[in-house]
Amino acid sequence: MIPVVLLHALGSSARTWETFAAGLPRTSIALDLPGHGTGPPPHAPMPLPEPPARPAEPVDFDWAVVEPVFRTVRTPDPAWWAALADITADTLWLAGGPTSHVDQSRIHDAAARMPSARVVEVPAGHRIHSEAPDEFAAVVVPFLTE
Template identity: 30%
Template sequence: MRVLRRSGDPDLAVRVAGETDRGVPVVLVHGMASDHSTWRRLAAALRARGRAVISVDLRGHGRSGRARDVYRLDDFRDDLAYVLDALGVAVADVVGHSLGAHTALRFAMLEPSRIRRLVLEEVPPMPRDEADLSEGIAMRATLGEQIRGLIALARNPFPVIRFDGRMGDQIVAEFDVCAPHWWSELPDVQAASLVISGGEKSFLPPHHLRTLSEALPDSRFVTIDAGHSVHRDRAAEFVAQVDGFLGH
């Protein structure tokens, strides 16, 4: 792992495989309470295709530093921008899961010219109105997902051990506020996008992800009935979808 040292903001750990100045690299951004290691299978497939891969540990996760006070969604977005700047990457393809997907989407809204292709796995949308809030679709795992998560935890406990538990309530609180302006900015995204839903097994209702996909200018929508962690629980199908979408 390479650690990008900063003064005033948390240090950020990244794993870089391949030459990022040759072609368009792929940036992988994990979900909450995970880290870069969740992408090992996808990263190996991308490297076999000759793609450079940058796997990020978000602040408060893995080997990255922790926030001094609170965690905000825009801070994760700005961290992603910092990683690309520090590595000299002008344009990238980005794959994100859950919080990582939301982070990537915020970055694509802020700097649309810097993302060529965007894969959004189980991306939690901001609530549009009180009706969305009443559905309670913030990042809260179902029982089935908790069980699958415990199995994954037994296999690799380090991401959870290193996770800053203060983050959970702070981030969920941001998803408990109506944000119609967030939806109004989705048309600013220039990247070709692939939105992947985990289907009815996920706590995120698929129709919300489909609506999000339809709001993006150039997007396709795919369902893989796996629950919230598609890349973990249906890895072969996930890799095939991403590999076909990203190309070379």
């Protein structure tokens, strides 16, 4: 069976997946992205038109990753959106509902471009797997075992 790759959110690390991965009926690989956890250092950041302010209190990740992530989210490459139609694998998109900072219409738009994608809303905000772990598993585990 193909392993599941688990990616964390900005400011998090692969550790965020430990509980979920332990209950999966298949192999999983949780990665630390550059500047997070044990991940490699990030590439030099590119400035944003309105970079977010660095918080006064310490953060447990490399702040240099914030600008490139925000830039990519704000201005995604149009070729990326066009290429979504080429993904024919069954795909599950999770939407965190109105309390998520992610524009929910963009999730639905991305899924609509993919021939075998569906969206399930779990109204828990952006970090569904850690804020609503039982609901997350109830949706994801059956999808991974179909």
